[in-house]
Amino acid sequence: MSTCSVSKGCFVFKPNSKKRKISSTADYFSEGNNDSEDSELRFDTCQLLWKRIKSETEQLQEDLNKKLYDNLISFLRQSHSDFKEKKTEWACRMKSSEIPAAALVLGVNVTDHDLTFKSLSEALCEDITPFVVSLRSKECPGIKHLLQKFMAQLMGCHIEVDSYEEGECSKASPNRMRCSVASLTDWYRNITKKKYTDTPCKKETFSSRHWEPPPVVVIFKDMESFTTKVLQDFIIIISQCIHEFPLVLIFGIATSPVIIHKLLPHSVSSLLCIELFQSLSCKDHLSTVIDKLLLTSQFPFKLSEKVLQVLINIFLYHDFSVHNFIKGFQLSLLEHFYSHPLSVLCCDLQESRKRVNFLSHNQCENIRRLPSFRRFVESQASKKQTVLLTDDACLKEETQVLLQDLHTYHENYFPVLRCLHAFTSSLPNYPLGKQIRELHCACLERKVWETEDYESAIQLVRMLAKDELIAILQKCIEIITLSSARCLGNSTEKLEEYLDHFKNLEATDDQEEPVSSLKEIQKKTDLYRLQKTLLEMKESRRLKKLTKFEMLRFEVVDFIDSLVRSYLVPPETQTLHEVMYFSMASTLREHLNAAPRIAVHTALNNPYFYLKNEALESNTGCISNAAPDICIAYKLHLECGRLINLVDWLEAFSTVVTAAEDQNSTVKDQMEEIIHYRDCPKRGFIAAECCPHSFCILLRFSPCCSLQHQLLGDLEVQGSQVRSVLVLY
Template sequence: MTTSSVSKGCFVFKPSAKKKKTLSLEDHFTHGCEDAENSQTRFQICQHLWDKIKTDSEILQDELYRNILDSLLDFTKKCSVTRQHSDWASQMRASEIPTAALVLGVNVPDHEMTFQSLFELLQQSVTPFVTSIQAKECGALKHLMKRVLERLMGTTVVDDDEEEEEAEQNSALLHKNVYCSLSTLCDWYDSKTKKSRTGTPGKKRNSSSDEQQPPIVIIFKDLEAFNPKVLQDFILICSRYIERLPLMFIFGIATSPSTIQHMLPHSVSSLLCIELFQSLACTQHLSTVIDKLILTHHFPFKLNGKVMQVLMSIFLYHDFSVRNFTKGIQLALLEHFHSQPLSVLCCNKKEALRNMTKLSDSNLEKIRLLPSFKRYVEKQETQDQVNLLTNDGHVKEVCQKLIKDLHKYHKNFYPVLRCLHTLTSSLPRYPLGKQLRELYLVCLEKNVWENEDYLTAMKLLKMLAKDELVRMLQRCEEILQPVKSKKMRNTVVQLKDLLTTFKQLDTVSAETPCVEDTITSPVKDLQKKTDLFQLQKTLLEMNRSRRAKRLSPFEALRNEAVEFIDNLVKSHLSPPESQTLNEVCYYSSSATVRRHLNATPRTSIQAALSSPYYYLQNEILKTDDGSVSNTAPDICIAYKLHLECGRLINLYDWLEAYSTVVSAAEGNDSDSGATGKVDEIKHARFIQAVSELEFLGFIKPTKQKTDHVARLTWGGC
């Protein structure tokens, strides 16, 4: 061949294999789920309750923050109207920017929902020109300017050339004259408002529409996190444009209003016309969420005392976040339905009774293994015990009755709990707690009437004045009145009778004889001439008369009312664990909730460094005695060696030990033993391992000795 021709081409072949199927939420739920035969029903119930928690919590959030949001809307509207009617100079100086200081508290995770609601309300009813910014995206002044302009004007970067050209223009503009950076916004705002003021041809325009200039609202979500210098420069620039731009600021403050004075000097803060707005306390928000989501029989899923205590501890000692508290409830809900096959009965009464009839033999056997059901069986007659352990049909019938009793128990438990809280929340020193959640935790742990604080509360109730006691009993009547059960109807009738008797005390004319009258005759007998025996007898009668002091009608009725409340508590406030089949709707794994929500990273890191096999799944790293293999990663070897040292670690000795271990793993003698020097590669690996330990917080440099490091942790896994 004298000539040859070579052709090259690229051909694309579409894969014939089907696309990988994406797993749905139900697939993720059923994967590894206990007892997969009813997993679909459990998933549907779980998802319904999950959506209910989310929806109800958002509605409560809107209701609780409605007042402060309305106040902020009124503030922005007032400032806008004042400016439009040319009263700006009379209300404030021309250079002042109206500013709302919104103190939201330290529950930072909850702030996002509040700002989102505020953003939407402002856009709907006040102005379309609203933007919100965060400190993490505004490290420098040019970044802050860019974010504000982009979000207000809706500008976007199309391609790289335009992005570079725009960046060069903005950079040059900021360096030449920083105050000109808002001129573009002024021109854009004038064009926007001019279009809105322009009426249709042939139609007479309203004079008020000509003057209409909606404000430009800038929301600073996390004021404390902003760079003070950047914030000061931005306020100074905006004050120069306040006559052309109707700017308004909203500062989101987590700590205290004094933060503004700490961040801004007087020359800058004097340019702001600040009005303070205080949000609802996060503890009040939490009390409302617990009252609406947990303390109601309409929500079948419940938390036992230990899980509730874990969630409360995380809230009170970590973040004060109601949003995270709600997420904790959702986590417990998911874990309960995923790990408990009998959670298919954790729903409303009708659905639970229907699902009970569909339970398989394996699920009925799980019911027999429940601790509460075992206690129930032990209390029955011998023949009933045999039927409950052998007859599946009989178990279903009994369990249907037990499910009804459990729902009836919840229906009566929470109203009586609120009654007890009404009576004891205003007592001196709050023996049963000031908040309803505190009393609820006490009732979850054990019989509340066996608590010493409960006995103290009952004694204090016996010393209440009439008006206060009657007012509390009337409040209890209002709480119990809506409950539709036979026991509660009888209780309300008895309570009404007590209140009627209290009212009749004022109209009773006949009074009981005074105690002084009962002891006058013995005193008169003492004035008579008598012997020693008669004197002793008279003194005994006087002592007996004092002991047999008759109570007034009010005191007797008050004791009767307290005894009535005591009997009501003992009848309905027994702990949930005493109820049969409580495991169906009560989640009790507090350790799982704590592990997911209150993680301990140091413990996890120590476990990984001490037992790398369980994380890397390498058979070479597996050891029986718990020690670290000499073939483990360098950081694991360095960590193991540092556990054998004291407070100060000699780096050279540490390096020698490391080199010896690594050389033994490679099957060679230690390099230091032959040449007196350590291999450069091993030296570099050791330095990297030490740097990683320092980054993780196990060691730190020390000035006591230059060739030593200080150990920061003690003990290991």
């Protein structure tokens, strides 16, 4: 299906008469996968697990923003009550002349602002008012466009802005309305009158939960990006309506509230009654998300240390977007179920036990190939090794036990991790990190008790005061009590016993210096006797017996250290951890960390990498004539040195393209004619940028040209600098 025409046109190619096979989503999930066994079940498990995670994150988002929304609603309620009482006193009339405005500081995570404003608009439309307008700077380059967007969203009809430059006004059609203060007030008065008089209308506008009269809320999603003149004109225009109906402005700010006074002069900002609202910090939001998604045994899917570090680094060094972090988590989930055949067991414990019984022989062989299972087999007796490697039934029974152990490991790991974080999060210089995610990454990477940071943290914990220890012990008891770990039940009783000992401990001060030593220091003496006395005091202090508090504190620290050594072992030490842990950090980095220069070079130098066409596969150093023109020209460009001659370059390009061995004479003549139109200097020529980091080819055709062939022969482009040759004729 090709055309020989060089003119512009639209060509229709009819599809084949044969009906194409309709594939399901699960078929696409297994396409290209070498081990596609149980692909449909893996896809269903992945979808079900993601629905649970998505529901949890959405609920978490609502809970985190609930306080912010409640404060905004109370602000709207106050401004609404002021409007109702504005005609009673002169002071109220003066106050009502100002437009209530909420400065909503959301932070630099701009990609998350859309979700925040979407949920805010839904909350306002559901319970307060149906008149919510959301404006974005790229949609409002001028005051005319802003007014059109404002009136269109508010009234749901096409808006025409009055043009004062035109001498005549066009006739208004039934579905059009002029944008003016009078039309806006008339519209609001009429639509509220319909509600109060219960006049039947075609479309129900109000709800029984809406306020009466409902306010008009205008949201500027990105205030910093709006043009100053546009904002000033809109506020001045809309201030004329504030006496007719309640109006509230909400400014979305990413940087600082000072931007309001930078964009608006005093004459305009004096028309606003501004109140500041601060959203939750994006770092705190991320900590909460990690706490609810990763640091829990509720979801079986887990991330390895390197994968988690990739997602955290993208968050901290690129966008501060929690939404993108969740998308990266979703991509990890999808990649794990797509690439790992044993991910079919990455589900709840009861369901995984049932699925183990239906594993095929190939899946049993996949279990035997796991590195963690190999280490487990090597640690067993020789007879059991033979049974595990040959008998599938015995393997399935052992797999159920190992999955139970892995589930128990997670139930014990997270409470102990939180207890250790409670002890170390308030230490000076934070040797194990201030955030729990840092401690989690350290525990995933290696045995944390073998690091120097852990040793320094334990030494600092041994110097905590009595009040601090009591508060931390109470917190640890709450953590273990709320967890579902059965093995840690005795730990709760032990911590409660320590807590009672601390509370009943008498506040005795056994650290007073002996009176005799103090008297000796106060006496007049020489330097030698003073030094001798100080050394004796130091030695006596070293040999002094520990107090009851110090002994009890050492016992508590040793007990916490024993819990850490028992339950905070890295997941790589657990058998079958590959079933639940995604560890392909390089794959995730390729998807999320864009490298345009490397991608462009790979596409031009090896088009088979992306196109997957067998005709494009060639040996290293060879140039296939079936490759796209841009790839052929680029590889020929790489063969040149510092300077490149355009004529030689084009001749080499023509030689490579026409180098087909199995072409007949007719096809070859047609091919030469096409190449002639491509590179003949009388018709046009290729303009190129010969730079190692960027490459571009532009084709220029002309029916006639008076340029001489020698002109192109004299043009040379230096390869070490960015130079472009382009002649328009």
